[in-house]
Amino acid sequence: MRSVSITKIDGVPGQVYYPLRTITSAMPTLDSTSVLLKINAAALNHRDQFIRQHLYPGISFGVPLGSDAVARVVGLGTGVADSQLLNKRVLIYPARGWVSAAQAPESEFSILGGTKLYPTGTFADYVKIESANLISPCPPHLDDIAAAALPLAGLTAYRALFTLGEVKPGMTVLITGSGGGVAMFAVQFAKAIGARVYVTSGSDEKLAFARSKLQSDGGVLYTSKSWGADLAVMFKANNISGIDLVVDGAGGDSMNQVLRLMNLGSRYVSYGMTIKPELSFSMGAVLKHLVLLGSTMGSKREFDEMLELVSKYKIQPVVAKTVVGLDNLEDAFTALMDSHRLGKVVVIVNERLAKSSI
């Protein structure tokens, strides 16, 4: 079987860009609790890029990259009780060590793909997953390309919005960087349950997309130095009294920009810091009784709740680019870093499916 990892070259974190390396190896052998999956399609996340730049903890030269995939079950360990799983189309929970606790992982949490901490990944023909408890049935309304895009970004959006953000119908939610993989799901999920959603984004085209395709209620360009003031003008025009919840993947001065628009005791959930790895929290935020919450992915229980939500509202992940074959993975990375990209980047791994999927 083939898988794709990275090759070590000289360079410092942030400046180095590790080349991709295809590895041919024997098929994994099953132990009693594990399941063998044949990957149909896999998707890229920002962390795959960070791994190639050595900006991620525990990176490995040899472990396949990739956290997201839709796959078919082709083998079951002797101790897996549910024989019905064989041949099922499934999504892989993109981590391990977190079953159901609401506050934080119960045990050592690690994310699938590219690191020593969970040494397997989805940019591969096959993947062995250590327990059948780490896979879930794929929502039937999704084709392979859409399904592959869902796991990591969908899970992150779900926990930030529902478990920590406690979003409810009618709330006013601000989602930053709506063109991002996680943010796009957050907009779709929040609109599905009836929240009012405003966004920031980097271009008029992306704001128009958020409005027409994701049904956002409005948005402003974060490229404007005073985008918080622009949002205040928009709120006034639309009679919006203030923000109940911010779901932020940008960091930097994002909180300061919107502070005066935030309602007393409102929540600010931070799941990422794309601008820089810090978020300024001022005395003004203290005086507003603001609740600041850090969020990382989510538990297997939240993963299943997210899949239920996606099935219930027939949510369709937005895919910007599909690449066919692991041999063309470099094209997928190029697409991932294209600032005009709108949606996820997916690789069809099982090329036999390509003709029927595209």
Ligand SMILES: NC(=O)c1ccc[n+]([C@@H]2O[C@H](COP(=O)([O-])OP(=O)(O)OC[C@H]3O[C@@H](n4cnc5c(N)ncnc54)[C@H](OP(=O)(O)O)[C@@H]3O)[C@@H](O)[C@H]2O)c1
């Ligand atoms: N905590 C977790 O579990 C978790 C999980 C996934 C990702 N993350 C982190 O969350 C961030 C987003 O991840 P992703 O996979 O969604 O990445 P992505 O698809 O590459 O999206 C990044 C987005 O950042 C937005 N952005 C760039 N500059 C911005 C600014 N100045 N203000 C606001 N938004 C800005 C852009 O939005 P526009 O396209 O709208 O311009 C871009 O699409 C990354 O930092 C990632 O490491 C964390």
